[in-house]
Amino acid sequence: MRFRENVIGRIDPEAIKFVKENQGFLLPRDLKLPEGVKENDITEDGWILNADELQWYTSGSYKPTQVIMEGFDSNNCSYDFAKDLLLDGDRCEWLVIKMHPGQYMPWHRDLTPADNGCTTHWIMLTDWEPGHLFVYEKKTISHYKAGDAYTFDDAYAWHTGCNIGYNVRINLQIRTYKK
Amino acid sequence: MNYIGNFSSWVQDEWVSEILSNPGWSLPKDLEKDPSVVLNSDERKWFKAGYKRSDHFFSAFYKEHCSFDIKAPWSPQSWDWWIVKMMPGQFIPVHGDLSMATRKNAKSYWMPFQDWEIGHVFMHQDKTITNYKKGDVFEYDASILHCAVNISLVPRIILQVREYVE
Numbered sequence: 001m002r003f004r005e006n007v008i009g010r011i012d013p014e015a016i017k018f019v020k021e022n023q024g025f026l027l028p029r030d031l032k033l034p035e036g037v038k039e040n041d042i043t044e045d046g047w048i049l050n051a052d053e054l055q056w057y058t059s060g061s062y063k064p065t066q067v068i069m070e071g072f073d074s075n076n077c078s079y080d081f082a083k084d085l086l087l088d089g090d091r092c093e094w095l096v097i098k099m100h101p102g103q104y105m106p107w108h109r110d111l112t113p114a115d116n117g118c119t120t121h122w123i124m125l126t127d128w129e130p131g132h133l134f135v136y137e138k139k140t141i142s143h144y145k146a147g148d149a150y151t152f153d154d155a156y157a158w159h160t161g162c163n164i165g166y167n168v169r170i171n172l173q174i175r176t177y178k179k
Numbered sequence: 180m181n182y183i184g185n186f187s188s189w190v191q192d193e194w195v196s197e198i199l200s201n202p203g204w205s206l207p208k209d210l211e212k213d214p215s216v217v218l219n220s221d222e223r224k225w226f227k228a229g230y231k232r233s234d235h236f237f238s239a240f241y242k243e244h245c246s247f248d249i250k251a252p253w254s255p256q257s258w259d260w261w262i263v264k265m266m267p268g269q270f271i272p273v274h275g276d277l278s279m280a281t282r283k284n285a286k287s288y289w290m291p292f293q294d295w296e297i298g299h300v301f302m303h304q305d306k307t308i309t310n311y312k313k314g315d316v317f318e319y320d321a322s323i324l325h326c327a328v329n330i331s332l333v334p335r336i337i338l339q340v341r342e343y344v345e
Binding site for chain 1: 224234273328
């Protein structure tokens, strides 16, 4: 995980305001995962569960009807968060994650076999505060500022985010792909 | 966080089994059963932030919940103890143990009852602790903001000891 630069000046403040003031997809509940979903099954909305995510549910530790965070992408947000940002590849996907206090993402790796050649970037959209966790393998990132951008050394690395603080935590994930 | 030592042989498997198979005290939900409990200012902020008093953050086990007693081998002084069981998805929001910090000569210790698992997180100020082993003991300043979460697939069990130097 390496720090790249602060890109807050290249993100439309209205886009961040939109995320703060609106409700995103309620995840995973809105995925409406079918009973018996299997690794690499594609949901109605085009989401793919990888092996780590599948294990959250098959282990009984987490429930697909829970709400552990909110998500924004081009389907529910008209702002293009990836525009003008660090795009190391030829195409990209973006997802904004909003976590209210008490919300979290279980520990996982992101990718499916279809994601070969992917690079993952995390851009924080709110300042760090105690209780906001951003963990990449054994490294915890803290004291970050809104706009700080980080690139995963390994797109398949274990990582997590969590908000057990007092205020909302928002980050942007961008995956870039080479042709 | 100051590392004190490892006392893994002192941790009894029966304690872990008993904790895993019993409900303990549901926090903060069960606080309403004990009107003598006074929340400190950090804890009161939880509920302003959106956490609910009716939530089950984690289970706590005090002496009255256990068939065994704890006599911490590293601490000859008087002390209190409690055990925290966090199932996957459970947590304690950020807080400082402010009431405890006002007590002169009080020390806080933290001991995991199992080896570190990926997704078991204890954050003290801005640092997390990883790679610990069952029975490791750490002394920490409980007045500093800290929090914990279990975002793994297995339970997380921690012994907390508060020592009062006479």
